[in-house]
Amino acid sequence: MILEARNLTKRFRLGNRDVDALRGVSLQVSRGEFVAIMGPSGSGKSTLLQLLGGLDTPTSGEVVLDGEVISHLGDRAATRLRREKTGFVFQFFNLIPLLDVYENVALPYTIAGVDPRHGETAVRIREVIEQVDLKGREHHRPDQLSAGEQQRVALARALVAKPAILLADEPTGNLDYSTGGEILDELWRSCDGMGQTIVLVTHDARAAAHADRVLVVGDGKIRDEIELGRRQDPDPSPLIARLTQLGL
Ligand SMILES: Nc1ncnc2c1ncn2[C@@H]1O[C@H](COP(=O)(O)OP(=O)(O)OP(=O)(O)O)[C@@H](O)[C@H]1O
Numbered sequence: 001m002i003l004e005a006r007n008l009t010k011r012f013r014l015g016n017r018d019v020d021a022l023r024g025v026s027l028q029v030s031r032g033e034f035v036a037i038m039g040p041s042g043s044g045k046s047t048l049l050q051l052l053g054g055l056d057t058p059t060s061g062e063v064v065l066d067g068e069v070i071s072h073l074g075d076r077a078a079t080r081l082r083r084e085k086t087g088f089v090f091q092f093f094n095l096i097p098l099l100d101v102y103e104n105v106a107l108p109y110t111i112a113g114v115d116p117r118h119g120e121t122a123v124r125i126r127e128v129i130e131q132v133d134l135k136g137r138e139h140h141r142p143d144q145l146s147a148g149e150q151q152r153v154a155l156a157r158a159l160v161a162k163p164a165i166l167l168a169d170e171p172t173g174n175l176d177y178s179t180g181g182e183i184l185d186e187l188w189r190s191c192d193g194m195g196q197t198i199v200l201v202t203h204d205a206r207a208a209a210h211a212d213r214v215l216v217v218g219d220g221k222i223r224d225e226i227e228l229g230r231r232q233d234p235d236p237s238p239l240i241a242r243l244t245q246l247g248l
Pocket residue numbers: 012013014019020021039040041042043044045046047048
């Protein structure tokens with residue numbers, strides 16, 4: 001098991017009101033597994049993903065990532081662990097506009113003080129740029145790329161340091177149908193081909209259908225779990241049928 005959440009709660013203070021975004025979430029993710037998290041807007045999906053990746057701390061409960069309890073670390077230790085063990089992809093690609101494709105993908109190394117232009121690091125950066133089909137575009141800036149290409153850069157940056165876990169929050173939410181499909185194919189290949197563990201938050205059954213397992217979140221809790229198993233054909237109809245049965 002690579003990731004475990006134990007009875008997570010998260011309470012936000014909003015003005016003089018408390019919002020219970022998570023009300024006791026426990027889950028386990030195996031190495032190499034692809035897990036999707038679905039649920040209505042405001043149900044706590046993004047909050048959960050942030051806690052799983054150590055971007056925020058729970059009000060109570062624990063997150064164990066790759067053998068380390070990450071939920072109660074100080075800022076410096078949490079930052080280090082995040083860098084070493086997680087890759088994030090968001091709905092808005094969060095690329096640095098002044099950096100080109102190569103430099104954006106190289107960012108995790110640059111931040112860690114590793115020269116990304118030489119040696120094994122450069123080999124790895126070129127490899128992951130090729131993996132997401134952006135070979136030849138290394139010196140383009142984000143504004144010279146399509147939305148789908150920008151998201152592939154973000155994905156390459158998330159994967160470059162071979163994180164223990166890839167966390168993606170609505171990575172296709174800002175893309176059209178076919179461009180979104182390309183990103184889903186890339187995610188799928190990194191999981192099935194490279195053994196990358198993935199947790200994907202999405203509203204989209206087509207996206208979730210790529211997963212081995214779907215967790216359905218509602219009102220801060222996991223309400224259902226749908227086991228899809230590893231399939232080469234991500235046909236969404238069985239998942240849609242199950243979601244309909246559950247009244248979603
Ligand atoms: N920083 C914050 N401060 C206060 N309340 C917050 C904060 N972040 C999230 N919330 C609240 O927590 C609840 C869960 O939010 P969250 O963003 O996790 O939902 P979500 O399932 O990701 O929704 P969506 O599908 O719209 O992205 C919501 O009621 C939200 O308003």
